[in-house]
Amino acid sequence: MEFKRRNGGPPMGGASQAKRGKSVGEWEDSPSQFEEELSMFEDAEMEAEEMEGQAGHDVIPVGDLFSADLNPRWRRPHAPSLDSSSDTLVFQGLCWPGMPGQSQGKVPIIRMFGVTDSGNSVCCHVHGFAPYFYVTAPNGFTSDYLGEFKRELNSAVLEGHAFSFAFPAGMYGYHGKRSLDFLRITMAMPRLIAPAKRLLEQGFKFGPFPIQNYQSYEANIDFEIRFMVDSDVVGCCWIELPKGKYRLREEKSMEITDSQYPGKVDVGWTDLISHPAEGDWQRIAPLRVLSFDIECAGRKGIFPEPDKDPVIQIASMVQRQGETEPFIRTVFTLQSCASIVGSQILCFTQEKQMLQSWAEFLRTVDPDIITGYNIQNFDFPYLLNRAAALKVNLFPYLGRVRGIKSVLRDLNFQSKQMGRRENKTINMEGRVQFDLLQVLLRDYKLRSYTLNAVSFHFLQEQKEDVQHSIITDLQNGNEQTRRRLAVYCLKDAYLPLRLLQKLMCVINYMEMARVTGVPLTYLLSRGQQIKVVSQLLRQAMKQDLVMPVVKTEGGEDYTGATVIEPEKGYYSVPIATLDFSSLYPSIMMAHNLCYTTLLQKGSAEKLGLSPEDFIKTPTGDLFVKSSVRKGLLPEILENLLSARKRAKAELKKETDPFKKQVLDGRQLALKISANSVYGFTGAQVGKLPCLEISQSVTGFGRQMIEQTKQLVESKYIISNGYQGDAKVIYGDTDSVMVKLGVATVKDAMDIGREAAEWVSSHFTPPIKLEFEKVYYPYLLINKKRYAGLYFSSSADTHDKMDCKGIETVRRDNCPLVANLINTCLQRILIDRDPQGAVAHAKEVISDLLCNRIDISQLVITKELTRTAQEYAGKQAHVELAESAKSQQRSSQGTFHIE
DNA sequence: GAGGATACCTAA
DNA sequence: TAAGTTAGGTATCCTC
Numbered sequence: 001m002e003f004k005r006r007n008g009g010p011p012m013g014g015a016s017q018a019k020r021g022k023s024v025g026e027w028e029d030s031p032s033q034f035e036e037e038l039s040m041f042e043d044a045e046m047e048a049e050e051m052e053g054q055a056g057h058d059v060i061p062v063g064d065l066f067s068a069d070l071n072p073r074w075r076r077p078h079a080p081s082l083d084s085s086s087d088t089l090v091f092q093g094l095c096w097p098g099m100p101g102q103s104q105g106k107v108p109i110i111r112m113f114g115v116t117d118s119g120n121s122v123c124c125h126v127h128g129f130a131p132y133f134y135v136t137a138p139n140g141f142t143s144d145y146l147g148e149f150k151r152e153l154n155s156a157v158l159e160g161h162a163f164s165f166a167f168p169a170g171m172y173g174y175h176g177k178r179s180l181d182f183l184r185i186t187m188a189m190p191r192l193i194a195p196a197k198r199l200l201e202q203g204f205k206f207g208p209f210p211i212q213n214y215q216s217y218e219a220n221i222d223f224e225i226r227f228m229v230d231s232d233v234v235g236c237c238w239i240e241l242p243k244g245k246y247r248l249r250e251e252k253s254m255e256i257t258d259s260q261y262p263g264k265v266d267v268g269w270t271d272l273i274s275h276p277a278e279g280d281w282q283r284i285a286p287l288r289v290l291s292f293d294i295e296c297a298g299r300k301g302i303f304p305e306p307d308k309d310p311v312i313q314i315a316s317m318v319q320r321q322g323e324t325e326p327f328i329r330t331v332f333t334l335q336s337c338a339s340i341v342g343s344q345i346l347c348f349t350q351e352k353q354m355l356q357s358w359a360e361f362l363r364t365v366d367p368d369i370i371t372g373y374n375i376q377n378f379d380f381p382y383l384l385n386r387a388a389a390l391k392v393n394l395f396p397y398l399g400r401v402r403g404i405k406s407v408l409r410d411l412n413f414q415s416k417q418m419g420r421r422e423n424k425t426i427n428m429e430g431r432v433q434f435d436l437l438q439v440l441l442r443d444y445k446l447r448s449y450t451l452n453a454v455s456f457h458f459l460q461e462q463k464e465d466v467q468h469s470i471i472t473d474l475q476n477g478n479e480q481t482r483r484r485l486a487v488y489c490l491k492d493a494y495l496p497l498r499l500l501q502k503l504m505c506v507i508n509y510m511e512m513a514r515v516t517g518v519p520l521t522y523l524l525s526r527g528q529q530i531k532v533v534s535q536l537l538r539q540a541m542k543q544d545l546v547m548p549v550v551k552t553e554g555g556e557d558y559t560g561a562t563v564i565e566p567e568k569g570y571y572s573v574p575i576a577t578l579d580f581s582s583l584y585p586s587i588m589m590a591h592n593l594c595y596t597t598l599l600q601k602g603s604a605e606k607l608g609l610s611p612e613d614f615i616k617t618p619t620g621d622l623f624v625k626s627s628v629r630k631g632l633l634p635e636i637l638e639n640l641l642s643a644r645k646r647a648k649a650e651l652k653k654e655t656d657p658f659k660k661q662v663l664d665g666r667q668l669a670l671k672i673s674a675n676s677v678y679g680f681t682g683a684q685v686g687k688l689p690c691l692e693i694s695q696s697v698t699g700f701g702r703q704m705i706e707q708t709k710q711l712v713e714s715k716y717i718i719s720n721g722y723q724g725d726a727k728v729i730y731g732d733t734d735s736v737m738v739k740l741g742v743a744t745v746k747d748a749m750d751i752g753r754e755a756a757e758w759v760s761s762h763f764t765p766p767i768k769l770e771f772e773k774v775y776y777p778y779l780l781i782n783k784k785r786y787a788g789l790y791f792s793s794s795a796d797t798h799d800k801m802d803c804k805g806i807e808t809v810r811r812d813n814c815p816l817v818a819n820l821i822n823t824c825l826q827r828i829l830i831d832r833d834p835q836g837a838v839a840h841a842k843e844v845i846s847d848l849l850c851n852r853i854d855i856s857q858l859v860i861t862k863e864l865t866r867t868a869q870e871y872a873g874k875q876a877h878v879e880l881a882e883s884a885k886s887q888q889r890s891s892q893g894t895f896h897i898e
Numbered sequence: 899g900a901g902g903a904t905a906c907c908t909a910a
Numbered sequence: 911t912a913a914g915t916t917a918g919g920t921a922t923c924c925t926c
Binding site: 552557563 | 914
C-alpha cells in the first residue's frame with residue numbers, strides 16, 4: 001500500500017536513507033526523510049484544523065495535558081445519545097475477557113467489548129449464560145434422580161450450580177441409532193468445571209447408583225469459546241442488541257476521566273443477535289490502533305534493568321483502522337526536548353510523572369488495539385516493572401475495566417511447530433495486544449526479525465540511525481540530542497503501524513477470527529487446535545453431538561506421505577507438474593472420514609451394517625459412508641472450501657480496494673483453516689486426536705500418488721500416439737513431475753492439462769488432480785531439493801525461477817552462500833551456461849580466500865551471530881570465514897551434476 | 899572415516 | 911495448562 005504524498009513532497013526514501021550515516025552535528029542541519037514525512041502530516045492537518053479554528057501545539061505545558069481544548073483528538077468522539085427502548089445498539093465485538101472477577105450472586109456475567117460504527121466503545125455485560133459440561137448418565141438414570149445427584153455433587157464441590165438433563169450423542173465413533181444419555185452439569189463459575197469433572201471422573205456415588213467413574217464431555221472447553229459457540233457469535237462479528245432488550249448502565253461518578261471508559265450496557269445472552277460476516281456486516285469498525293515504543297537509559301554495556309535504569313522517552317502513534325495516517329503523534333520525554341514539526345512533545349522533569357501521564361494518555365486515547373515491536377516481552381514488562389519500582393501506583397491500570405490492575409505474568413508456550421517459547425503476558429481487559437513481532441514470528445519465515453531488517457524487507461525503509469550505545473549520551477546531552485532520540489523513538493512507533501498496514505494484519509486476523517469463530521486475541525496467544533475445536537463444536541451442536549474429553553498421551557508416530565524416488569539430474573526438456581489440490585481435505589471429504597463415522601472394532605457386525613454401508617481405508621480402518629451418516633469434519637471442510645470459492649468469486653468482481661483486502665484475507669483464512677483440520681486429528685497431544693483418521697488420510701494419499709504415476713505412465717506413451725513415453729521423475733505427497741517426452745512448454749501444458757483431467761476421473765470427487773505448471777529446464781538435485789524455471793501463465797515466458805529446499809531458500813546459510821548458489825542456478829537455468837556457474841563459484845571462493853569479501857556478508861545465522869558476539873574482532877572474522885568457506889566447498893558439489 | 903544421534907530447516 | 915502432521919536433506923558432533 002502506498003503512502004499518500006502531499007504538497008508534491010519528495011517520494012519516500014528507499015535504501016538511500018539507510019546508508020546515510022549522521023553525526024550529531026549533521027543531524028541538526030538536515031532533517032531526515034522521516035521528519036519531512038512527519039511535517040507533512042502537520043501540513044495536512046493544519047488545513048483541516050483551520051476550519052475548526054484550532055491550532056496545533058508543539059510543546060504543551062503538562063498541567064493542561066488532558067484538557068479537552070488542547071488535545072481534542074485524544075478522546076473518542078462523543079457517543080450519540082441512546083435510548084434503549086427505541087434504538088438498537090450495534091457494535092463489532094472484539095474482546096472477551098471472560099468472566100468478571102466475581103459473579104453477582106449465582107449468575108455469571110460475561111464482559112464483551114466492542115466498537116460502534118461511530119467509533120465509540122461498548123462494554124456489554126451479558127447475563128444468564130453459565131459454564132457447563134456433560135457426563136454420561138448411569139444406566140437407569142431418569143430425571144427423578146436429578147435432585148439427588150445435584151445435592152450430592154453440590155456437597156462435594158461446595159458451590160451452587162444449576163443442573164439439567166440432555167440427550168446428545170457422543171461424537172467419537174459411529175454407534176448407530178443408539179444414543180447415550182448425558183447429564184448436563186452447569187456450574188456457577190468456569191473455575192468450578194475442573195473440580196466437578198475430576199470428582200465425577202474419579203468415582204462418584206449418589207442415590208441408589210453404585211460408585212461410578214463418569215466419562216466427561218466438553219469439560220475442557222474455554223468459557224469464552226463455550227459462550228461464543230452457544231450464542232452463535234464468532235470473533236470480530238457484528239452484534240446487535242435489539243431495542244427494548246438491553247439496558248444502559250448509568251455511570252455514577254462524573255469525574256473528568258469518565259468518558260474514557262466504554263458505554264456500559266446489560267443484556268440477556270439469548271437477546272443478543274450476531275450477524276454473519278456477509279454483505280454490510282463484513283465491514284470493520286473504526287478501531288483505534290495505538291503503536292508505542294520506549295527508550296531507556298541503560299548503563300554502558302548493560303541491558304537496561306527496570307529496577308535501575310529509567311525510561312526516558314515514550315513515543316506513541318494512534319491511527320484509526322482503515323485510515324492511512326496516524327492522527328496522534330506524541331513523544332513523552334524526560335527532560336526538555338526541542339520541537340519536532342508534526343508531532344507533539346510532552347516534557348517531564350520527573351520520570352514518575354511521565355509514566356503516570358502516559359498511562360493516563362493511554363486510558364484517554366482508549367485504544368482497541370495496541371501494537372509495537374516486542375511490546376509484549378519488552379516495552380510493557382519494562383514499563384510495569386519500572387512503574388512498580390518508582391511506585392507509580394496508578395500506572396498499571398491499562399485495561400478498560402476500572403479497578404482491574406494489569407499484572408505481568410510469565411507464560412510458557414510449547415509446541416512442535418513453534419518450539420518452546422517463553423513469553424510474558426499482561427492482562428488488559430478490552431484491548432487487543434497485537435505485538436507485531438509476534439505476528440511476524442507466527443506468519444513469516446524471515447532471516448532476521450529485527451525491526452530494522454523487517455522494515456527493510458517489507459517497506460524498503462529503515463529505522464532512524466541511532467546506535468543503542470549512544471542513547472544514554474543523547475539523553476544526557478541537550479534538548480537537540482534528546483530531540484534526535486525522540487525522532488528515533490517516534491519512528492520505532494511508526495514503523496509497526498506501517499507494517500501492520502502493509503501486511504494487512506488486522507484485516508487478515510479479523511477474517512481468521514470470523515472464519516474459525518475464535519476471539520481475535522486467541523490468534524496470537526494460542527495454537528492451531530483451538531480454531532478447529534471452535535468449528536467442530538459449532539458443527540457438533542447442530543447435530544446434538546458432544547465432544548469427549550480425551551486424556552492426552554503421546555504414542556507411536558504414524559506413516560505419512562510418499563516421496564517418489566527422484567531421478568536426479570538436469571532436464572533440458574519441459575517437465576509438467578500435476579498436483580492434487582487440497583489433497584488431505586479432499587480425501588476426508590471424498591471418503592467421509594470423521595470421528596462420527598469411524599467404526600470401532602467389531603462395530604460393523606454388531607450394528608448389522610452391510611458392506612455397502614462403509615469403506616475400508618488403506619490402513620484397514622472402517623468408516624461409514626455419508627449415506628449412513630455425514631461426518632462433521634467433511635461438513636466443516638465443505639463449508640470452508642465452498643466459502644473460499646465464494647470469497648474468490650466475490651473478490652474477482654469487487655472493485656472497492658478495501659473490500660478486496662477483506663475478501664482476500666478471508667479466502668486465505670479459509671484455505672489455512674481447511675488445511676489444519678488434518679493436522680488436528682493427528683495431534684497426539686491434543687484435544688481430540690484420532691489416528692484412524694489421520695493415518696487413513698495419508699494412506700489414501702500414498703495410494704493416490706502411486707496410482708497417478710502408473711496412470712500417467714501407462715497412457716501417455718508413444719504406442720498410444722503420443723510424442724514420447726511419459727516418465728514420472730519425481731513426486732512428493734500430492735504432486736508428480738512428469739517428463740512427457742515433448743519438446744515445447746506448450747505441448748507439456750496441453751498434455752499436462754489433459755492428463756490431470758483424465759487422472760482425476762479415476763478418483764472420487766472432490767478429489768481433483770490439477771495441472772499446475774511446467775518446469776523448463778529443471779534441475780532435480782535430491783528429494784525435496786530442486787529448481788527450475790516456472791511456466792504457468794504463459795508458454796512463452798517463465799514466471800520465476802522456482803527453488804525448493806536449496807540453500808537459496810534456507811535460513812541456516814549466510815547470504816553469501818545463498819547468493820552464490822542463486823547466481824549459479826541462474827547461470828545454469830536461465831543462461832544455460834553450467835561452465836559459467838562453476839566459474840562464478842570459483843571466483844567467489846577465491847575472493848573469499850584472498851580476503852576480498854566484507855565480513856558482514858558472512859554473519860547471518862543465529863549460531864553465527866551468537867558466535868560473533870562471543871568472539872571479538874579478528875578471531876570472529878577467522879571463525880566465520882572458515883565456516884562460510886566450508887559451507888561453500890560442500891555446496892559446490894551441488895553443481896557436479898552437469 | 900563409517901555410522902549413529904541430533905539440530906535445524908524445509909517440502910508438502 | 912496448552913501444544914497441527916510426517917518425510918527428509920545437510921551439517922556437525924561423537925564413538926568406535
